[in-house]
Amino acid sequence: MKVYGSGRAHGGISLLHALGCGNGSSTPIDLWTHVGLVEGTSIPEGDEHKLLQLLLEAWKERDLPLPSGQIGWLVKSDIPSGMGLKSSSALLMAAVNALSTGNSVILSDNVTFNLISAIQTKAGCSISGGKDDIAVANFPATWIVDANAGGTGLLQQIDFPEREVIIVLRDMRKGVVEIQSFEDLRTRFEQIVLQLRNGSPINAFRMNGQAVAEALNDQEALQICEDIEILFGCPAAISGSGPAIAVLCEAEQAELVKEHIKSKGLEFIHTSTHHGVDLHWERDEWE
Numbered sequence: 001m002k003v004y005g006s007g008r009a010h011g012g013i014s015l016l017h018a019l020g021c022g023n024g025s026s027t028p029i030d031l032w033t034h035v036g037l038v039e040g041t042s043i044p045e046g047d048e049h050k051l052l053q054l055l056l057e058a059w060k061e062r063d064l065p066l067p068s069g070q071i072g073w074l075v076k077s078d079i080p081s082g083m084g085l086k087s088s089s090a091l092l093m094a095a096v097n098a099l100s101t102g103n104s105v106i107l108s109d110n111v112t113f114n115l116i117s118a119i120q121t122k123a124g125c126s127i128s129g130g131k132d133d134i135a136v137a138n139f140p141a142t143w144i145v146d147a148n149a150g151g152t153g154l155l156q157q158i159d160f161p162e163r164e165v166i167i168v169l170r171d172m173r174k175g176v177v178e179i180q181s182f183e184d185l186r187t188r189f190e191q192i193v194l195q196l197r198n199g200s201p202i203n204a205f206r207m208n209g210q211a212v213a214e215a216l217n218d219q220e221a222l223q224i225c226e227d228i229e230i231l232f233g234c235p236a237a238i239s240g241s242g243p244a245i246a247v248l249c250e251a252e253q254a255e256l257v258k259e260h261i262k263s264k265g266l267e268f269i270h271t272s273t274h275h276g277v278d279l280h281w282e283r284d285e286w287e
Helices: 051-061 087-103 109-123 131-138 179-183 186-197 201-216 219-232 251-263
Strands: 003-016 023-039 071-077 142-146 154-158 164-169 236-238 245-249 267-272
Touching: 003 087, 003 131, 003 186, 003 201, 003 236, 023 087, 023 131, 023 186, 023 267, 051 087, 051 109, 071 087, 087 109, 087 131, 109 131, 131 142, 142 186, 154 186, 164 251, 179 186, 179 201, 186 201, 201 219, 201 236, 201 245, 219 236, 219 245, 219 251, 245 251, 251 267
Parallel strands: none
Antiparallel strands: 003 023, 023 071, 023 142, 142 154, 164 245, 164 267, 236 245
């Protein structure tokens, strides 16, 4: 099978939900999506929002070049979808990278962010447009992002410490995402922005998780996070709009945290925060 181009992007966990005050922030984790643009009609499973189809349509609408003949996709990902771990942004960013490398196209950051944000909004997998999610998929860094701005919306890069990350996987989102419920907590979310700007990203992570769980009325998430913090002193918080919960811990705490999660009958993924080389124009060969 001929591979025209390939790309990759990583997932992330939330530090600031963009519906709260118009700013968002996520930090990258070592979970990846790889996408190959290939000859043929291969259509990957699991793209329930038809993001790859919408991306191709948008690419053609902009008269950007494509290989002649039929094209399809190959996707490999270890980011669970629909969990609040930025899987949609990672899929689209990796696919844009594959299209770019496969057709010798270089898109600016502004064009790329606007393109992916519009597709996510159209597909219904993001209310805010997900520009903080796009940033974390594209850059191995943590940014505060203006979700309502044109282009990238990047406001400020912040330092986030290296940590082991235990992702608690729950079956489904426990609450309905209602914009008003987030807006009612605007003052809380504005305080989280200050925590990020003042160099306290762990506090921001914890506070955001509490505020999001309250906005969703997700009592289960609040209880899981409280239990883990009391038992192990590890901050835990819902990511995105859930249902996944992220636990930040030191390496020596990870096994104890995982045993606790297993004892509750819950599944998990063990990963870590990711602060590698700048991936903006780095491309993987498809394997």
